[in-house]
Amino acid sequence: MGFRLSKTILKEIHYQMASSRLLDERLIQIFKKRGGYFWVGAPGEEAFGVPLGKLVKKGQGLEYDWLHLHYRCTGTLLAMGLKTKDALRQMMSRKTDPFTGGRNFIHHYVIPEWNISPISSVIEIQHNIALGTAHAQKNTKGISIVTGGDAGTALADFATSLIWSSKPSKPLPLLIIVLNNKFGISTSFDGQHSEKHITDRGKAFGIKTYNVNGNDVEESYYTLQESIEYVRKNRKPALLEAEVSRMYGHSSSSGANYDESQVCPLKTFEQQLIKEKILTQKEIEKIHQDIFEQLKKEELEVSGESEPDESIWSHIYANNEESNWRNF
Amino acid sequence: MANMAQAIRMALHHGEKHQNLQNIFGEDVGPPLGGVFTVTQGLKTAWNTPLDERGIIGTAIGLSLTGSRCVAEVQFSDYIFNSIDLIKQAGMMCWLSQGRYTLPMVLMTPVGGGVHGSIYHSHSFDSWATRFPGWKVVMPSTPLKAYGLMISAISDPNPVLYLIPKALLRQKGEEKIPGEPQDEGELKSMIDAPLQNRENWKPKWPDLQEYKIEIGKAQVVEAGSDLTLVSYGRTLHLCREVTKKLKKENISIELIDMLSLYPYDWALIKKSIQKTKKIVFVNEDTEVTNFGEHLAYRTSKECFYDLFAPPKVIAGKNIPGVGLHPHFEENTLPSFKRIEEEVRQLLQAQP
Numbered sequence: 001m002g003f004r005l006s007k008t009i010l011k012e013i014h015y016q017m018a019s020s021r022l023l024d025e026r027l028i029q030i031f032k033k034r035g036g037y038f039w040v041g042a043p044g045e046e047a048f049g050v051p052l053g054k055l056v057k058k059g060q061g062l063e064y065d066w067l068h069l070h071y072r073c074t075g076t077l078l079a080m081g082l083k084t085k086d087a088l089r090q091m092m093s094r095k096t097d098p099f100t101g102g103r104n105f106i107h108h109y110v111i112p113e114w115n116i117s118p119i120s121s122v123i124e125i126q127h128n129i130a131l132g133t134a135h136a137q138k139n140t141k142g143i144s145i146v147t148g149g150d151a152g153t154a155l156a157d158f159a160t161s162l163i164w165s166s167k168p169s170k171p172l173p174l175l176i177i178v179l180n181n182k183f184g185i186s187t188s189f190d191g192q193h194s195e196k197h198i199t200d201r202g203k204a205f206g207i208k209t210y211n212v213n214g215n216d217v218e219e220s221y222y223t224l225q226e227s228i229e230y231v232r233k234n235r236k237p238a239l240l241e242a243e244v245s246r247m248y249g250h251s252s253s254s255g256a257n258y259d260e261s262q263v264c265p266l267k268t269f270e271q272q273l274i275k276e277k278i279l280t281q282k283e284i285e286k287i288h289q290d291i292f293e294q295l296k297k298e299e300l301e302v303s304g305e306s307e308p309d310e311s312i313w314s315h316i317y318a319n320n321e322e323s324n325w326r327n328f
Numbered sequence: 329m330a331n332m333a334q335a336i337r338m339a340l341h342h343g344e345k346h347q348n349l350q351n352i353f354g355e356d357v358g359p360p361l362g363g364v365f366t367v368t369q370g371l372k373t374a375w376n377t378p379l380d381e382r383g384i385i386g387t388a389i390g391l392s393l394t395g396s397r398c399v400a401e402v403q404f405s406d407y408i409f410n411s412i413d414l415i416k417q418a419g420m421m422c423w424l425s426q427g428r429y430t431l432p433m434v435l436m437t438p439v440g441g442g443v444h445g446s447i448y449h450s451h452s453f454d455s456w457a458t459r460f461p462g463w464k465v466v467m468p469s470t471p472l473k474a475y476g477l478m479i480s481a482i483s484d485p486n487p488v489l490y491l492i493p494k495a496l497l498r499q500k501g502e503e504k505i506p507g508e509p510q511d512e513g514e515l516k517s518m519i520d521a522p523l524q525n526r527e528n529w530k531p532k533w534p535d536l537q538e539y540k541i542e543i544g545k546a547q548v549v550e551a552g553s554d555l556t557l558v559s560y561g562r563t564l565h566l567c568r569e570v571t572k573k574l575k576k577e578n579i580s581i582e583l584i585d586m587l588s589l590y591p592y593d594w595a596l597i598k599k600s601i602q603k604t605k606k607i608v609f610v611n612e613d614t615e616v617t618n619f620g621e622h623l624a625y626r627t628s629k630e631c632f633y634d635l636f637a638p639p640k641v642i643a644g645k646n647i648p649g650v651g652l653h654p655h656f657e658e659n660t661l662p663s664f665k666r667i668e669e670e671v672r673q674l675l676q677a678q679p
Contacts, residue, residue, distance in 0.1 A: 118425055
């Protein structure tokens with residue numbers, strides 16, 4: 001069966017998926033050689049993450065989409081225009097990290113110019129915060145999108161997002177996305193949850209739901225397109241569950257080693273691209289090699305950049321108002 | 329004179345009318361009730377939320393990320409503890425984003441005892457509140473101060489925890505709110521919702537004027553020379569009564585109302601210590617790792633050679649809650665008697 005997407009878009013998606021994977025693999029290597037303190041990322045979520053980044057209405061302000069992402073957002077951000085070098089800067093805690101200036105872990109982005117809400121390590125709190133941006137967007141064309149994992153849906157914050165967004169008096173333009181990789185660190189989803197699909201919980205609130213194979217690029221792309229348009233047009237919530245893989249475990253804390261048992265969405269997509277004669281094996285190898293060389297060069301450059309030297313007291317209050325009690 | 333509930337309500341109306349305040353929300357905050365303490369009655373932008381503190385605080389963070397000014401309420405601080413991580417997150421946004429995201433939000437919540445509120449309507453939150461860097465923390469003690477602090481809080485580009493001493497909400501002030509009508513009954517008829525048939529009721533707001541109390545500044549309530557008493561909120565009034573009583577005995581107490589817990593007005597406190605040489609910090613939160621201990625530590629560290637005696641902290645006893653029976657409350661929270669005794673004892677100290 002052939003593709004529905006154009007060759008140009010397929011090639012773009014492939015390039016961004018490969019960039020996402022190779023970036024995360026480079027980041028893992030940096031961690032392993034002690035060039036960074038921690039790694040967590042998105043290998044296995046590229047086939048869903050990249051289409052999401054391509055489909056959002058990117059910009060700043062209420063007319064654009066607000067994104068409340070979890071920390072497995074590499075593909076989404078790269079598709080939106082993230083520079084790999086900036087991710088390396090965050091990984092290596094450089095002064096030049098444009099997001100947090102060396103304060104936070106890799107993939108914990110903060111990008112006001114694209115309505116990217118600060119990404120937190122605290123599971124699922126983004127579901128509460130997304131309600132606020134969605135509320136502010138009620139009379140606009142923008143929507144809010146929140147992503148999280150399957151394990152986090154056990155928290156009350158997930159229920160909060162379902163209840164608040166579907167309030168009869170004030171429904172919210174909120175797309176709630178669950179990336180279900182079937183694990184919370186080492187604990188399997190199936191051992192803790194009895195619901196067949198997480199989306200079943202949305203049905204109880206009359207929320208439009210979608211289930212998708214998040215390892216399939218086109219299925220992800222078109223389902224995301226439909227769900228985003230549903231929320232944008234109807235100013236109501238939707239709940240989308242994507243089943244995805246986890247190619248390198250939870251994070252560096254669990255070793256970050258390649259998991260052969262998982263379906264690799266990048267390899268799957270590349271096989272399809274070759275079969276449909278969109279790209280050849282040789283072209284794919286060249287793409288990988290070029291990205292690899294670029295990342296290698298960027299890592300070297302970033303390693304020579306300065307470490308943070310800013311006062312720890314900077315920016316605690318707006319306009320750098322004094323916050324150090326010793327100076328009150 | 330307006331009471332504190334009316335004063336906060338008028339400040340919120342001022343916020344709606346003049347400060348681009350776009351959302352006031354929380355459980356029972358909107359019509360028909362307008363808040364369990366009537367603080368939000370008749371406000372144009374007030375709306376009800378589900379019974380969900382995490383949703384309330386998260387929504388406030390999200391709204392303010394977009395630049396929309398809001399005031400959110402958690403009905404009692406006793407129920408705020410399930411949201412500590414969100415409060416931490418709010419205080420982190422500006423710092424984490426290197427100043428690119430700021431949160432112009434106010435989170436208000438009634439605190440403390442004094443109303444026979446039993447275990448889960450008497451908790452204090454002031455010491456907890458001062459452990460959230462990135463937030464400003466204020467607590468008024470009179471209606472006028474409540475009005476001035478709320479207007480400042482709404483204007484502030486940072487998240488502000490506005491702690492309401494619930495026992496003072498019905499207490500009338502000694503000073504008028506700028507724009508408040510002369511007649512108390514007139515104010516009530518204008519802005520208090522009727523008990524019955526309030527569906528079509530709309531308030532008639534007085535022509536309120538801006539009045540700000542700068543966050544970070546304390547006020548000397550009573551100048552004195554023999555000892556300094558520093559407090560805020562409900563216990564400020566107990567300290568005031570003690571001050572009045574001792575004045576009749578020609579004992580001169582300097583009484584300071586902190587108003588802002590963070591940032592706090594150390595310059596004013598330090599100046600007073602250097603004058604009186606003796607200081608007592610009074611609040612009703614539990615005594616272990618109490619905010620007053622930080623102030624006492626700083627007093628010892630910076631004013632050691634000015635002091636005639638060690639600084640004192642009078643606070644709530646370190647027990648799980650404030651029991652319902654008056655016997656429990658009186659023996660748990662700082663009382664007039666206890667403050668008087670401690671002050672008299674300190675007055676006896678010789679250098």
